[in-house]
Amino acid sequence: MYYIGYDIGSSSIKVALVEAETGKKIIVLNEPQNEMEIVSLQPDWAEQDPEIWWQHICVATKRAIREANIDASKIKGVGISYQMHGLVVVDENGSPLRNSIIWCDSRAVEIGNTAFTELGEEKCMTHLLNSPGNFTASKLKWVKENEHEVYKKVYKYMLPGDYIAYKLTGEITTTKNGLSEGMLWDYKENKVADWLLDYYGIAPSMTPKIVENFSNQGFLNEKGAKESGLPIDIPVVYRAGDQPNNALSLNVLNAGEVAATGGTSGVFYAVTDATIGKSTRVNNFVHVNFEEKNPRIGKLLNINGAGIQYRWLRNNMGDETYESMNHKAAKIAIGSDGLVVLPFGNGAERMFNNKNIGTHFLNLNLNIHSSSHLFRAALEGIAFSFVYGMECLKDDNATIGVIRAGNDNLFRSEIFSNTVATLIGHEIEIYNTTGAVGAARAVGLTDGDFEKFGSNISKNDHVMTFLPLQNSESYQVAYQKWKKELEIILTHNK
Numbered sequence: 001m002y003y004i005g006y007d008i009g010s011s012s013i014k015v016a017l018v019e020a021e022t023g024k025k026i027i028v029l030n031e032p033q034n035e036m037e038i039v040s041l042q043p044d045w046a047e048q049d050p051e052i053w054w055q056h057i058c059v060a061t062k063r064a065i066r067e068a069n070i071d072a073s074k075i076k077g078v079g080i081s082y083q084m085h086g087l088v089v090v091d092e093n094g095s096p097l098r099n100s101i102i103w104c105d106s107r108a109v110e111i112g113n114t115a116f117t118e119l120g121e122e123k124c125m126t127h128l129l130n131s132p133g134n135f136t137a138s139k140l141k142w143v144k145e146n147e148h149e150v151y152k153k154v155y156k157y158m159l160p161g162d163y164i165a166y167k168l169t170g171e172i173t174t175t176k177n178g179l180s181e182g183m184l185w186d187y188k189e190n191k192v193a194d195w196l197l198d199y200y201g202i203a204p205s206m207t208p209k210i211v212e213n214f215s216n217q218g219f220l221n222e223k224g225a226k227e228s229g230l231p232i233d234i235p236v237v238y239r240a241g242d243q244p245n246n247a248l249s250l251n252v253l254n255a256g257e258v259a260a261t262g263g264t265s266g267v268f269y270a271v272t273d274a275t276i277g278k279s280t281r282v283n284n285f286v287h288v289n290f291e292e293k294n295p296r297i298g299k300l301l302n303i304n305g306a307g308i309q310y311r312w313l314r315n316n317m318g319d320e321t322y323e324s325m326n327h328k329a330a331k332i333a334i335g336s337d338g339l340v341v342l343p344f345g346n347g348a349e350r351m352f353n354n355k356n357i358g359t360h361f362l363n364l365n366l367n368i369h370s371s372s373h374l375f376r377a378a379l380e381g382i383a384f385s386f387v388y389g390m391e392c393l394k395d396d397n398a399t400i401g402v403i404r405a406g407n408d409n410l411f412r413s414e415i416f417s418n419t420v421a422t423l424i425g426h427e428i429e430i431y432n433t434t435g436a437v438g439a440a441r442a443v444g445l446t447d448g449d450f451e452k453f454g455s456n457i458s459k460n461d462h463v464m465t466f467l468p469l470q471n472s473e474s475y476q477v478a479y480q481k482w483k484k485e486l487e488i489i490l491t492h493n494k
Contacts, residue, residue: 002026002075004064004230005440006057007242008082008160010048010102011035011264013056015064016436020076023441023456027068028434031060039099044106044347044356047099050088050160054167054227062229075230077237078168078220079439082161084181084241087139092155094166098147101139102160104265104304106348106356108138111145112183113354116280119199127186128193129277129284129297134354136182137193141200156208161239168228168236169218174208180286181241187275190292213238213288214445238442240288242435243269244298246406248288249438250431251454253296256401260420260428262410265346266306266382268389270299270398281351282396288442289450299398301389302350306382307409309343309359313378317371326413329375335478338363339373340485341381351392355493362485382410383419384482390424400426407432407463414466421466422475431461 001020006013012035017026036056039047065072085103090096101107112133116124124131132138136159144151158166159178166172179185179192184207186193194204211217216235225232240248247259247269254271261267275295277284287296314320344352345359361374394400403426405411411430421428445453469475 002070003077003079003440003443004061004075005079005436005438005442006081006164007245007435007439008053008057008080008164009242010038010083010104013053013060014434014436015057015060016434016440017064017068017070017075018437018440020444023444023460025437026070027064028436029060029064029067031056031063038102046102046105048102050096050100050163053160053164057164058228065229072229073231075234077235077443078230079237079442080161080164080239081242081245081435081439082159082164082239084243085135086160087136087143088158088160088163089140089143089150089154090156090158090163090172091153094172096163097150097153098143100160101142104347105139106134106354108142109134109348109354111141112138115196115199119196125277127188128183128196129187129275130183131280132183132196133280133283133350134348137184137196137200140202144201154206157206158208159241161241162208165218165236165239168220168224168230170221170224171218172208173211173217175211175213175239176290177213177240177244177286177288179207179210185286213240214442214448237446238439241285243267243300244285244288245435245438245442247271247298248442249433249435249457250404250406251457252404253287253289253450253454255296256399258400258403260386260403260405260411261408262307262405262416263408264306264308264311266303266386266389266410268301268386268393270393270400272297272299272398274397276397279392279396280353281392282398283350299393299396301393303385303389304346304349305344305359306385308346309341309382310378310410313374322409322412325375326415328372329379329415332372332376334474335481336373336377336380337368338365339369339377340482341374341377342486342489343378343381343385351389352490355490357489357493360485360489376415379413379415380419380478381482383416383423384479386420387423387479388483388486402429403427404429404431406430406434417466418469419475422469422472423479425468427468428466430463430465431457432463433457433461
């Protein structure tokens with residue numbers, strides 16, 4: 001028997017098949033082979049057609065079944081991970097009325113900031129644990145204000161994962177964790193934040209029915225089964241945003257455990273049991289195993305400009321590979337001979353209160369600096385941004401016990417991982433897993449045995465551990481120089 005998991009990213013759709021009994025990976029692949037298009041009609045806008053996600057899911061599912069050479073009838077459940085904070089609006093027939101406004105779109109920043117001011121910091125932080133910010137609710141308000149003809153036809157709003165669950169089952173539903181990602185969940189009242197919808201002038205009837213995680217959230221209907229290649233009547237059991245799901249994939253489920261991601265964007269996601277919001281630079285979400293009597297909150301510190309910075313360098317430096325870039329960077333001393341890179345060129349940064357400060361290459365000396373210095377300074381700059389983010393998390397009362405990360409882009413670099421581990425003073429455990437694998441394994445959690453789930457991850461997926469280096473002085477000096485340059489830019493942008 002098998003479970004299947006999807007991870008709906010903004011660059012590709014990933015699918016994984018795992019053995020139901022052991023969680024062993026059978027196959028992991030992604031579609032399309034090149035990155036999916038992000039439509040940007042104006043600066044800082046980002047949209048995708050949700051039907052494209054579905055098309056790639058169908059292709060990827062059939063590929064996975066074919067290439068794994070398994071009997072599709074033995075797939076017994078579906079788990080879904082998805083890009084957070086996106087907005088999909090559909091009419092009464094379930095058809096999308098416009099492109100999805102995705103996570104990195106910044107058009108609703110001022111709408112959320114105004115709501116935070118007018119509704120009051122105390123109300124927002126005690127009930128939402130966040131500012132309404134640039135999240136799903138504010139994006140829906142933007143549609144209401146700017147696309148009147150579209151808005152008049154809206155039957156339901158959804159998160160991206162809700163839309164895929166709908167395509168599979170024909171049922172429009174959402175989850176507590178999904179609503180919390182959109183700033184639509186009231187932690188104090190343990191229900192939908194209808195007062196925020198009322199403030200935005202949005203009808204509460206637009207909110208989908210809420211289903212519980214690790215339960216039968218809906219069964220594949222004939223249309224969803226035929227198009228995807230999956231068996232009819234199997235359940236969708238689990239769905240979560242990519243960062244909470246990444247945490248689950250890394251066995252980050254309890255207070256004091258932290259998941260780190262070093263992909264296009266960078267993330268620290270710290271689990272806590274405190275339903276308190278303090279800083280708007282850190283966002284709080286219902287974690288996948290949240291219960292009212294046993295709350296689990298994920299504190300998310302996001303860095304938009306992370307791996308995308310290193311990818312930009314690779315794409316614009318000829319025939320370099322990440323391996324060759326890392327090799328050249330390793331030949332340069334810590335601190336990159338004074339060259340500083342601030343890697344924040346991918347839109348507004350929440351940890352800077354939604355300022356867009358851009359990427360900066362500082363102190364470039366044409367007589368001494370080479371491409372190798374650029375590679376080292378970029379890796380250090382991204383690592384330093386993680387360290388700065390960890391300081392923000394600790395300021396928000398996050399407790400750090402253990403840090404776990406996937407064996408993905410940035411954490412493959414010893415320079416990056418050693419720099420982060422040394423400056424934050426914590427071990428970083430590296431695991432060879434993915435969000436799609438985690439979503440597939442989560443299908444088996446209807447039994448609630450999180451301890452067994454976690455032990456299987458430790459047994460099957462642990463790769464290595466980066467330890468803080470004992471001699472940290474040169475790292476500290478380089479970080480303080482970087483931080484000083486950052487603070488000058490932040491002051492200038494006030």
